[in-house]
Each structure stands twice: as structure tokens, then as C-alpha cells.
Amino acid sequence: MDNTKKITCIICPRGCIIDVKVENGEVKSIKGNQCRRGADYASTEVLHPKRVITTTVYVPAFDCMLPVRSDKPVPKEKIKDIIPVIKGLSIRRPVRMGDVLIRDIEGVNIIASSDMGMEQFQHTN
Amino acid sequence: MVFDVAIIGAGVCGSLIARELSKFFLDGCCLIDRYPEPGCGTSRANSAIVHAGYDAKEGTQKAYFNVLGCEMMEPLCRELHVSYKRIGSMVLSFDEADDGVLQQLLERGKKNGVAGIELLSREQVIEMEPNISKNVRGALYAKTTGIVSPYELSIAAAENAIDNGVTPMFDTTVHNISKQDDCFIIQTDNGEVKARYVVNCAGVYADRFAGEPGFKIQPRKGEYLLLDKRMGGYVNHVLFQTPTKAGKGILVAPTVHGNLLLGPTSEETDDPEDTETTAAGMQKIISSVLRTVPDIDLSMVITSFAGVRATPNTDDFLVRASDHVPGLINAAGIESPGLTAAPAIAKHVVSLLAKQGLKLAEKPGHKPRKPIRLLQDMAIEERNKLIRENPAYGRIVCRCEGISEGEVVDAIRRNAGARTVDGVKRRVRAGMGRCQGGFCLPSVIEILARELGVSPLEITKSGGSSVLLVEDIRRCAYDD
């Protein structure tokens, strides 16, 4: 079954329109890219689109919203399954940016995107 | 309990009446309003002009109360610490017909007892107003015209009334008033209120309670455009075009806070709460003001709004004791020059109540109103002293207007205080600046929720069901 998908590349501001021909679940040809990265992006995007997830988790102990992210892109269709797991996080201690909050979910870690529960600076005057 | 007096409507009239009554020993006086705060109806959205009094027809209540009220306004605003400026006004003439109208208004003004009115020549007008159209032929100048903050006035009067013993009943809608023997029974959505006397100043709904067959209020909407403070000095006086049947016409006026106001239009509406602005309305304002100030920079518009006039079908105020219902005093049909007339109407209503039999013994030691002092108006040493006593005054919440958390908290805690985001805006101007609340909204919601002891989900923009936040998404797994 022959299928040509049009992809707008997002790797750089050029935004090349790339035609990707797919046959039997395999990329047969890529046309329209102006660089290698574009070609890579286009083939991944057509067959296994992935996205980095970012969302927030409420931490009652510090009464604030902690921004979190997946450290790598996850398959797009898995996003709706991962979000509830993230929202169910229970964080009770101060957190450093980069701390792993959920290990190995759909092949990625969910990490803290910001410090939380620590004084940023000594309050100076 | 049976109140001596129940006042229906805490607009500028009702609030001033309440304040007057609070100067006397009464066996209870309550101030009832459907909104969470005073001055949320017509008193909130109008031209904010204190009219000189040449416009109202001779011999009418409008003329009588206008001229009186105009003189009372300045000392009253000083007492209540309300922003007021006497800047004078001009009714402009652009053609021969206009010239004739100016002459009529001059004569009428003299008959009504207005001081300080005269005709100006074209040269005089242009000298006093350099940005005015060069097509102007002349003007009727009135020295006594002023500008005021109408909602500030309502709030200040209501607050002062409550400070002095009046019972506030906000968020209370009156459905029906009946009389049993010598007692009025006021049915509200918060239960029954009983009173010996009722003052009806219910604005656009006043015909419902007037007890006056044939008396009808026709709501009439007026749309406005408000311009940035950088345009506040574009004109020096209130500039009118000649009045028409529909009203005083579209004006250009500085506001007491330094903005420029254009409007109002005049459209009859079926809905007494129709404050919708329309593209057609805005167009009308623009084409009209271009006649007065052809070079005005309209990119300086920062917002538009609309108010509804309570236009009576009698063409005049209805300020009198009811012939049909003893004990009922009406202050109804208060459209322009209602704001100006309000202080005079308030005093008159008190005398009407006395005539109806209400015993009025003066109460010594009437508490004056404490001013709302904004830090930006204080000298640095005083500000620092305040901040040392309370660091909340050092935390800035509104960048555009420079308002601190402490000032927002004060606005909520005072009597007749803010209960809504718009209420905070009207008291301390947080949310009135260039970004129109974009920056300060989250903080104002948080402070209101904390002070009122409710969830942020219950905080409204302007009362009723105008909640700002729809869902709490701070889900988390564990129990507290």
C-alpha cells in the first residue's frame, strides 16, 4: 500500500515540506529536505511520531506546582496514558532540577524541570 | 427585627441616603443591593460628570436637584476622600442651528440658577482647547462642571454609612415588597426583611417597587470608549456637542484619574442589565468625537464599556413620598443628571422621611470616612514606615498602577469592601492599568480567596456566577 505523507520539518526555522513515501510500514523515499537532520526527523515523524511530555504536578507540602518533563520524547499515542501516572505522583521532599520522579515509563524517565522546596537565594538587602 | 428604614439599592443615591440616615439615631437602617458591592449598577458605568445644570428643563426636579447637587459635590467629595475635579465644560457649536441651541441653554441655565456660564467665541474656545476642531464656531462655557469618580463615591458613601451603623445587605435581590399594617415586608433571596419605611432607589428596577401605576423605567444603554492616560491631557474641559432628544450627546472628557473618556451612545434596550458593547456603538462614538477632536489618536483606546440608564417615562426624576403607599419614598428614574443630583436627593429624601413621621434625632460623633491612602501618594519616609509595620505594603501586586498587597487587603477588609476582582480594581485600581489585569489577576484572586476564606474557585469577576477559575487541577495522589 503506497502512501505519501507531507511533513513540515521543525528541526530548523526553514520548515521544509518533506514528502515521505511509505510502503508496508517502511520508508521508501524522502524528498524535499535540505539536510540530513530533516530526513531523520521526517522518517521518524511519519512512522513513530514522538514528543517530549511536559506538565505540572502539585506538591501540597510546598503549595506549589512543580513543572516536570520526560527526559526523552515518547511515542505520541502513549501521552494520554502517561499523564495520569504523572499526575498521580506523590512528592513529599524538596526536589532538584533533573531529579528522576518516575523511572522507566514507556522507555523514558519523568524528571523535575525545576528546583522546588529550596530557597533560591538568601534573602538579601 | 423591624428596621426603621430599608433602602433598596446601594448605588450612588442609595448609598448617600444611607449615609445621611446614619447621622441620626435610628432603630435600624439597612442598605440592600443585589450586587456584592455598592455602586455596581448604573452608578458604575456613566459619564462621571457633575453637571452645571443648564441642560435640565426649568422647573423640573432634575434642574432643582442638579444645581443643588453640583454645589454640594466638592465639599462632599472632600469629606469622603473621593476624587473630584472642577474643570468646567463647553457645549460646542458647529453650525448655525447649534448657535441657537447654545443661546437657549444659556438662558435656561440662568433660569435654573447656574452661576458662571457664558458664551465663548471661536478664538477663545481654540485658545482654551488647542486640539479642538477648527470648525468650531463657539461654545457655552460652564465653570461649575466637574468630574468625579462615581463608583468611588458610591463605595465611600456606603462604607461611611456602614461605619456608622447601617446594616449592609449585599448579594441580596429584592423580589417583592408588600405592606402589612404599618410594616413593609421585603421578600429577598436571602429571606424576609421588615421595615417601617422603605426608600426605593433601585435604579433600572425602580419601577417595580415604586407603587406608582403608569410609572415605567425604559432602560437605555450608553457605550463608552476609554483612552490611555497619555491622552488624559488632550482636552482640558468636558466637551459636549449640542444635546438632542436622546440626551446630552457624545462627549469628550478627561476622567478624574487621568484617562480620556468618549461617549455615551443612547440606545433603548429591553434588558435592564444589557451592558454589551457593539461595533456599531463604537463606530458611532468615533464618528461623533471626530467632529470635536478630528486628530485624536484612537489607537490609544484601552477599553470599552457600557452602562444602562434608568430612564423614566415621566421625563423627570420621581423623588417623592408615594401617594398610594404611606411610608414609601421613591427616588426613581435617576438618569442624567442623577449622579450630580444624588447628594441633594439624599438630603431631600431624609426630609421626606421626616415628613412621613420618621423620628430623626441627630447622633453626635458621626465617624468620618477614612481615606484610602495609596502608597504612591505618600512620601518615601511614610511609605517605609508603613512597610516596616506591615511588609505586605512592600509587595507590589499591580505593576501598571504600583499597588501593593497591603493596599489590596485593605480594600477587601474595609466596610462595603471588595468581594470581587472588579471590586478590588475599583477601589485600588489594581487591574485598571495598561495591561488590564493581565499581570495582577492571579495575585488578586489569591488574596481575595485568602481574605474571604473561600476557595479561589469561588472568586468572581463581578459577582453572580462570573467565576474566573473553573477547575482545580492540582490533583495529587496522597491525602493530607
Added chain:
Amino acid sequence: MTTDVLVIGGGPAGMAAALSARDNGADVVLIERDKRLGGILNQCIHPGFGLAVFGQELTGPEFAGRYIQRIRETDIKVMLGTIALSLSKDGTAVAQSEEGIQEIRAKAVVLATGCRERPRGAINIPGTRPAGVFSAGTAQKLINCCGYLPGKRAVILGSGDIGLIMARRLTLEGAKVEAVCEILPYSSGLKRNIVQCLDDFGIPLLLSHTVTRIFGKDRLSGVEISKVDESRKPIKGTERRIDCDLLLLSVGLKPEIELCVDAGIEIDPVTGGPYVDDRMETSAPGIFTCGNGLHVHDLADYAAEEGERAGKNAAEYAKSITKNSALAVKCYKVRAGRGVRSVVPQYVSSGEALISIRLSEPVNNAELLVLSGGDIIKRVKKLSFTPGEMVRIPVKGITSDVTVELKRKGVAAGG
């Protein structure tokens, strides 16, 4: 309080400026009105930051974190919860915080005050005034920092990046975004955001559409949208209603220039921010500016880079004996020519500069020319950009006034 360099604003531009000023030997005070550094980055929890500066794709807080970490390692005096109430031409700021009000005297000042969003009144949508109409950035703060949804069913006006980002954010938090309307015939947002925020979720992008009416008494109940013609006027007969309880406005950003106005600094009406030279100095000697407070950026990375330059030059100014504004001294003007909407800097005092431009219209495969005294000193071929994307061009060999223009096929340069 006195210091060498005062930086006002602790967002990406301000933090970079503070670090760069410190690196160049100045004593630095950095004031920030929020309780923490980061500025707008703190609410931008999505990735898209750091590609240019760090070669990595970071979220807003992570990008901010890189600078915060470095600042912690220096002796830069950071004053949080502190706002500049006023600024005088000679570099004295009056600042307010919980500790009170104090004067800060600096030899040089860097303004990094960011920008604000245009509100509803600026575009004056007719209709009622219910709760439920928010600027996109305010909604972003409510959702990401406060943890509340301001609505469940949204229409977004404006396809700028903030609107697009919020379309995705709302969807991920369980709201339904009915449509994104854009008054222009093209989107002003980055292409990556169209893909990842709209296409991913099947949210329609309605170009040449705008919101013409707002409905709802207390709470928003719907909007009327209409198609517009080439002059952006609504076309009668194309109106249709979309039921919704949330209208997000992403209709433009304006540099926060209140302190500039205070200090009598000259403002470029096209960018909405101050005139500057290639050293990022304004018309007031010793007052520099950078980031969104100078002109609206689409990438925080570039705002930070500008901050770095401003900080370095501010430090040098603080050290130098002669204190004349470069704008007052001999300076070449940089002019926006055909096809170019704005240029920053608007003046150059040396022979080279990094010129940031915004185009008037989207271009595909066009050629951009930089002319100095009639000679072409730089040529950028195959340019493909929308006005939503800032183009930065390093230029050398400036010997007189400069013009930046688009070359159309078959038309001679400068013709």
C-alpha cells in the same frame, strides 16, 4: 545603595546581562519583582529553549536554571521581590520590596523588563464583559503556577506562539480547544508549534478569521467569529458562533517601557521599545537594554544573548571615563527598507553589528540585502521566514548608514 551595574529584571535577558557584567569586572545588583529569578521562563514549562545557547532542548525553568546556577556561584547581589518604581536619566532607580523603599545608584543600568500582553481593550472586541476572557499569558500563569483551569472549552484568538503553546497546554489538562483564529492570512507562530500544538491534537487553525463578538452574561458562553478581508475587516455574512467558556487572547506583545519613559529614553514606535545602538545602549547615556523589553523576541535564547552583550557594554561603560551616549556621538543609522518591518539596533557605532530584523510579510526563498552607502555588504540567500520569526544577521564593513531590504526577483537593489 550604589553599584557599578544595576540590572532591572531577572528573566533570561536580565540574568545573562548580570552574569556578563560581572564577568567583565563590574559590581552588579540584579533586582527582580518575583520571589524567584527566571521571569517569564518560570511559567513556560514546555521545551523549546536552549537550542541556540546550549545546544540542548530545555524547558523554560531548565533554561532559567542554567543561569540561576551560575549566578549563585558569583557575588552578584540578587534582590528578589523587588520592583523598580522609577528610573532617572542619571541611572538612579527607586526600588520597593518588603524591606522598604530605597534608592539604587548605578554607574550603568541594564533594563531587562520584558514585555506585556495586549489586552482585550486594545483590540476592542464588542460584546458583553463576562468572566472567561484572558490573555494567553495570564491563563498560562493560572494553569502552570497556580494550578487552576480558567475554562474547559476554549477558543484562542491569535496564532502567536503563546496562543499555540496554550492550545496544547489546555488540551493536555483536559480542556477542549475548539479553534485557533488568526486575523492574518498566515500564522505568526513558529512552524514547530503549529505542528506540535495544533496538528497533533486536530485543533483547527482558522486563518483570516477573528472574533467579532463575545457572548455571556456573568460567564463567557460563546464567541462569534468572522472571516476577514485583505484589510482585516470582517466580511458580513461569514459570522458563526462557537460555544465556549474560555477565550484566550494572544494578540500581541509590547515591551514594558514605563521605566524608559520615566528616564526620558527615546522609543522607536515600530518596535515599541527604545532606540539602541549595537552596544545595546539607549538614548540615555549609561542605560542599556535587552530582551523583550527592547523588542519582542520569539526565542528566549536570543534575548539572553542580547543580555550578554548589554551586560558587557554596561560594565565597560561603568569602567570608562568618558560617559557620552554613543547615540549622541557619530553613529550610523540602520534603516528598515523594502519588505522589512523593523531593525534592531537602529544605530551602529562601530563597523560591525548583529542586526535583528522582522519582515513585513512571510517570504519564501527570498534574498535579503544589507547595504551600506549604496554597496551591498551582506547578502543572505534563500531566506524563508515569517514575520513571527526574528532573523539575525551578523554584518561587517559598515562605513555609512545602513539599509536592510528584501530583494525581489528582477528588481535591482536599492531601486
